[in-house]
Amino acid sequence: MYQPITRLFSKQTLSMKHSFIREILKMTKGVAGMISFAGGLPSPDSFPKKQLARLFSEVVMEDGEDVLQYGASEGDKALKQAILKIETISALDEEQILITVGSTNGIYFFTRCFIDPGDIVISEAPGFPGSLAAMEACGARFVGVEMDEYGMLPERLKQTLKALFDKKQRVKFIYVIPEFQNPSGKTMNLKRRREIIEIAQQYDVPILEDQPYRELRYDGEKIPTLWELARTELKDPGRVTICKSFSKILGPGLRLGYTMGPPEVIMPMVMWAQKITVSPDCATQRVAARFIDRGYFAEQISTIINLYRPRRDAMIEALKANMPAGITWTMPEGGMFIWVTMDDKINTDRLLERAIESKVAFIPGSKFYSEGVSKRNELRLNFSYCDVDSIHEGIRRLAQLI
Numbered sequence: 393m394y395q396p397i398t399r400l401f402s403k404q405t406l407s408m409k410h411s412f413i414r415e416i417l418k419m420t421k422g423v424a425g426m427i428s429f430a431g432g433l434p435s436p437d438s439f440p441k442k443q444l445a446r447l448f449s450e451v452v453m454e455d456g457e458d459v460l461q462y463g464a465s466e467g468d469k470a471l472k473q474a475i476l477k478i479e480t481i482s483a484l485d486e487e488q489i490l491i492t493v494g495s496t497n498g499i500y501f502f503t504r505c506f507i508d509p510g511d512i513v514i515s516e517a518p519g520f521p522g523s524l525a526a527m528e529a530c531g532a533r534f535v536g537v538e539m540d541e542y543g544m545l546p547e548r549l550k551q552t553l554k555a556l557f558d559k560k561q562r563v564k565f566i567y568v569i570p571e572f573q574n575p576s577g578k579t580m581n582l583k584r585r586r587e588i589i590e591i592a593q594q595y596d597v598p599i600l601e602d603q604p605y606r607e608l609r610y611d612g613e614k615i616p617t618l619w620e621l622a623r624t625e626l627k628d629p630g631r632v633t634i635c636k637s638f639s640k641i642l643g644p645g646l647r648l649g650y651t652m653g654p655p656e657v658i659m660p661m662v663m664w665a666q667k668i669t670v671s672p673d674c675a676t677q678r679v680a681a682r683f684i685d686r687g688y689f690a691e692q693i694s695t696i697i698n699l700y701r702p703r704r705d706a707m708i709e710a711l712k713a714n715m716p717a718g719i720t721w722t723m724p725e726g727g728m729f730i731w732v733t734m735d736d737k738i739n740t741d742r743l744l745e746r747a748i749e750s751k752v753a754f755i756p757g758s759k760f761y762s763e764g765v766s767k768r769n770e771l772r773l774n775f776s777y778c779d780v781d782s783i784h785e786g787i788r789r790l791a792q793l794i
Contacts, residue, residue: 577724633657750789
């Protein structure tokens, strides 16, 4: 007698849920007249298609015997050398760099190195569910720490760590997105970055710093990363590991990122890479190396900034012009997202159902909190994907519904 094969699935597989963000992207894609602020999608207008096409052809023709073969799990030497040109930090070398299949791949390997099932990761609340899902796949449990306009609140972090340590809970690391945070768009200021590192030192907990949007700064001064501060000013080079990505610069379809950290962390991450991905895409790595070596990198960032800054400004302008009184939003200095907070009476999960009918989409804020948190009056808007006219029309539709 036939029995469903699902009876043999692991407990973890049976308990997994679909990504809400991926599901809504699928639901809204290709719908005539739909204006979607839901995805964290770069604009296709930002992709350097001609340069990449030329470089892929060059790389395959000139380096094909090398790049079409199996590659090193830790990444291509040429790309590591190119990264050393754009990451101008003293005492950084190839042994401290791991090339990954997108930055989420690096987050997963880092988590694999630290987490046993039931161990705790402290994250920002709200936080990015894509990264948290990668950690959850390793058995992590999450404790969220509230944010203000400058990022994770130090006093709340201290209180949380003390309470967990008093209960003998195993806290393995702190996870933060300090620059133009996803979903809130907030940036952690310099004082706050120092405070977070000092608290991590006090409790001897590592920090995983996620920096996928760092290069996309439209206003304000560049701030040193936690990774830089720990290595230089605070003389603690093993405290912070940082994950970065080429997804927002070259295109997410290339699936290319890198992690920088102390060799004692990078080494076991490489061993996980050997088991899971074997190596990143060798041809793509070499193309990215040439892209940097030819001087295209800075030019490409400038192109993206000039494309996205007017879109961010258009969304803020549209929010000011259309939204009723009592609704607030963040004013991001860069990145791709604006976080909107409604009156407590407005449930953005229910609002989304009506918004889809009116052909405008967003992500309800509840999707960015851990289970058990019942905040339902917030939402995330993406401004990088739609053109200026669509942004104005989409915000007008949304404001009418509210």
